[in-house]
Amino acid sequence: MSRGDSPSADGRWALRLATVRGIPIRLHASFGLIMLALLLRTGSTAGFRVAAFEQVFVVMVFVCVAVHELAHASVALRRGVPISGITLYPFGGVARMAVRPPSGIAEVAIAAAGPLANLVIAAGLLAASAGSVLTPGDSLSLRMLGMLFWANIILAGFNLLPGFPLDGGRVFRGLLTMRIGWARATVWAASVGQVLGGLLIVVGLVHDLWLTFGGLLILPAANAELRYALAIKHFADRSVGDIARTDLIPLGPQTTVSEAAERSLAKPLADFLVVIGGRPSAYLSAARLWTRVRSDERGDETVEGLAEPLGPPVPAAMAVEEAAARVDPDGARVVPVLDDRGGVVGVVAVGDLHRAAQLARRAVAR
Numbered sequence: 001m002s003r004g005d006s007p008s009a010d011g012r013w014a015l016r017l018a019t020v021r022g023i024p025i026r027l028h029a030s031f032g033l034i035m036l037a038l039l040l041r042t043g044s045t046a047g048f049r050v051a052a053f054e055q056v057f058v059v060m061v062f063v064c065v066a067v068h069e070l071a072h073a074s075v076a077l078r079r080g081v082p083i084s085g086i087t088l089y090p091f092g093g094v095a096r097m098a099v100r101p102p103s104g105i106a107e108v109a110i111a112a113a114g115p116l117a118n119l120v121i122a123a124g125l126l127a128a129s130a131g132s133v134l135t136p137g138d139s140l141s142l143r144m145l146g147m148l149f150w151a152n153i154i155l156a157g158f159n160l161l162p163g164f165p166l167d168g169g170r171v172f173r174g175l176l177t178m179r180i181g182w183a184r185a186t187v188w189a190a191s192v193g194q195v196l197g198g199l200l201i202v203v204g205l206v207h208d209l210w211l212t213f214g215g216l217l218i219l220p221a222a223n224a225e226l227r228y229a230l231a232i233k234h235f236a237d238r239s240v241g242d243i244a245r246t247d248l249i250p251l252g253p254q255t256t257v258s259e260a261a262e263r264s265l266a267k268p269l270a271d272f273l274v275v276i277g278g279r280p281s282a283y284l285s286a287a288r289l290w291t292r293v294r295s296d297e298r299g300d301e302t303v304e305g306l307a308e309p310l311g312p313p314v315p316a317a318m319a320v321e322e323a324a325a326r327v328d329p330d331g332a333r334v335v336p337v338l339d340d341r342g343g344v345v346g347v348v349a350v351g352d353l354h355r356a357a358q359l360a361r362r363a364v365a366r
Helices: 029-046 048-078 104-128 140-159 167-180 182-206 209-233 257-263 286-295 320-326 350-364
Strands: 014-020 023-028 083-089 092-097 248-251 271-276 279-284 334-338 344-349
Touching: 023 029, 023 048, 029 048, 029 083, 048 083, 048 092, 048 104, 048 140, 104 140, 104 167, 167 182, 182 209, 248 257, 257 286, 271 286, 271 344, 279 286, 279 344, 320 350, 334 350, 344 350
Parallel strands: 023 083, 248 271
Antiparallel strands: 014 023, 083 092, 271 279, 334 344
């Protein structure tokens, strides 16, 4: 399964097959290309009958893959996680969760449902054939069912490998989330996924190219999830001072635009703080100043009329979540940041504060 991916990207290259419980199921165009390539290859080397047998088998396997993904989706819906769609690819399927599972145990249940569905299918085939799928003999139908039995065993076993984005990696992350939080758990699961993907690529080049294809699918997904988790983890336990803009040039209210520009030549990217009576009163970004420098030929406009007023200050030591709840989202766009002695150490944009708070909440979500 994947988190929060947009189905629209697949919509251009996928055929909608059905809708189950409001979830669209799509078949990616690459599946048709693979089927055609297999038909031409096998038909030219082994004949039409074997090629037809292979085609039917592949279709049956992908029915099992669809059941695997529907099992994920069914448990996700029961856990309150909406599913935006299911797409079937030549090497598996993806059920896209619109949001992250609300807890580690929820992710374990959702991730484990897919491999469990394959094991149930395998057990059903074994029971229905009274064990004959293990020794099919010359019977064509039993041989088909025997291959399907082992395909489900392999699907379950491969998906239970403990590296993200495989189901086993998600189970691993869910279990770790209950102990160390989602962000750190994702770093571990994605790191294992990187190692697993790399090993599959190397081993596949020596023994079986299908393993290489699997590794090439796992490695990029693990890399992307690791980058995402590290970005979120960076905001765990962050204070306002950690995200404040501290490289500021103080200006008097009657300082002209041209004078401010001259003072900033050594640091042209630094922002400005307008100070009146020793206290900060307004904020002026470097981008806004330099835009005005180009349009004001004389440069005699004062920064007081160009700067934007500051909101109520927030302590540098305050957690970003608490500060975001304190500031008025409809008020000033920038607020000063104070140290424990009341001195100004910088400013923080209200928008940045709310984004940091959102990431901080994600970092500790369980």
